[in-house]
Amino acid sequence: MNIKEIAKQNNLSQTDLTILNEISNRMFKGYYKIPIREIASASFVSTTSVIRLAKKLGYEGYSELLYALKIDSTTNVDYKASDAIRSIIIEERSLDVIDNFIRDLASGEYERIHVIGIGYSDYIAQYLRDKLLELDYFSTNKSPLDFLNSRKSLILFVSESGETTDLIFIEERCKKMNYKIYALSSTINSTLCKHVKNHIVIKNGKKKNKAPNYFIGNSINLIESVLAILESYLKEEKDD
Template identity: 25%
Template sequence: MNEILNESLIEKLTENEKRVYSYVTENIKSIENLKIKEIAKNTFTSSATVVRTAKKLGFKGYKELIYKIVNKKTILECNVIGQRFNIKNEEQLNEMIELIDNGKIMLYAEGLASAIVLYIYEKLLLAGKNVELFNSPVCRLMLNNHDVEVDYDAIIIVSRLGKGDISLKIAEYLKGLGSKVVLFTSNKKSKLYDSADLIFEYKEHSDGSYENYYPTSFYGYTILFFEELFKLYFEKKYSFMKKKSELVQSLEK
């Protein structure tokens, strides 16, 4: 939780305020649905104390504090995302969720990774997303014929070692047209890694010397990553829809 809140700010809280903070951080799963009066009652404090706690911690108010803690905890609880992949910050995941929600996406992979991309493709189609799956022959045609019109917000490439020449050519070509290159890999010493805009590096610490026939958990955990990502996506989507519905109902009264 220290990634959200400054430790020095927590130390400056009074005993009552620390009790509020402890209660909020220890009841992540239920806290989002509790009203401020309920927090005050459960901590034997007051609504004013709850608000004051939030402001002392650098937030505009109680709602912003809860939002930040709930969303950060959700990400930290995703073991596959937080423990298996190097994630720079929460914004990196939010950017990926935004691409899934509103972007036109192209998916590409070669070899063993093709099965992973096919799974992701089917998953996005079921969710009604704007996604296309390209195989090697189609991609070669696109690269060799620059008159072919392409307009993608992002291309997602799954490549454990990042060695595919075609993957690199596709990434550089679409990047030149304004597409964002998203890469899932375990090798940061590849040209494909250097050309990517949004990178999710699997913590395998591969230097690119391992062949794909050796045992690896990269492919399985990449699928699990997307499952956790879809979970975050739907949680945010339905949370927003719920709040919007409540606002409309309040305005109609």
Template identity: 25%
Template structure:
């Protein structure tokens, strides 16, 4: 749970922010403390804590405590991204912290690209979900980062852009359903869900790419933000 993001997103007042920060600091002992003790230690009323919990989307204090006490992030990271991929992703995101990031998708992947871009902008990265070809010209090496989202990894337009970036030595992070694809071979870093199958369009077959790619991005960005702000 990203406390500072919640404070900013829901425009919490000083008292509400104080409670959340206290809970984050003491999350290991929240179940033993109880709401009255948290209120006492935070110098607020129990009503303030309950109202704050509901304000940020929880049914009440108990559900908020459960969220603090049951993080599965470490397990998920190890299951869907490797340590090498995580370290490389964090290194690239820190390198381009204050530089343009172009996030590209096509079809359903464009919706994912839009989400990535909005998420990055929330944390003051300079992201856009549009294709600006002037960003792919020569002499922009290490001045812009490209992110590409593609289920097959062979989408024609995105492959062309990945090839242009590669030829101009512009670093690229690709979220793909197939690692050994055209885009996967061109990218600086490929994060693959390994879920792509041409048979995915069979009736009622689940398409696991988009949900898994979103989870990978969220987990990788969690590590990135911790590395930047902690």
């Protein structure tokens, strides 16, 4: 939700901005059923003022405003506001890829989710697989090439170096089969990142092998943040 842009387009007052910020803060925490009295009280205004703002923005009332903001919040994930995530990614465009990854998971379009890593990267792959299984996704660490039947699938390749030969072998063949492919690595110019447009690049903290390697820890932190947003969205959909 871009409140500054909304304010600029609609000439909103400071009171209006306070109301929108109160709604935005709750939605950022995953709450979408927000009583009007709660917003009015937190903003130190009457419920009439909240309704007046909704009408100023072109809505029939508070419920319609809330619904429109919910749609905006869940279709354009406000992930870029997270300083924690910014601190572990290497390139800004990874934020857009993370948003797209969350939307793809939430869409329910994919019958199988493949999370594939080798060596230490397999720890990350297994962690995400297990978490997705808990959310009732059909998630596996196996390659789509190991399955006899082809289903609409999403694939996340995990490779710190981005040069894991076996993963690149699988990726090249999966690309020809029109799977939706993502990659998680710590090397921007790696072969895997060059092959996969939807790549997320995570800091590993290493400097000439003299510093601890934080790739696994940072990847787990990323996964937990992604799952928190995904779970909030799925819970809201279930409640509706």
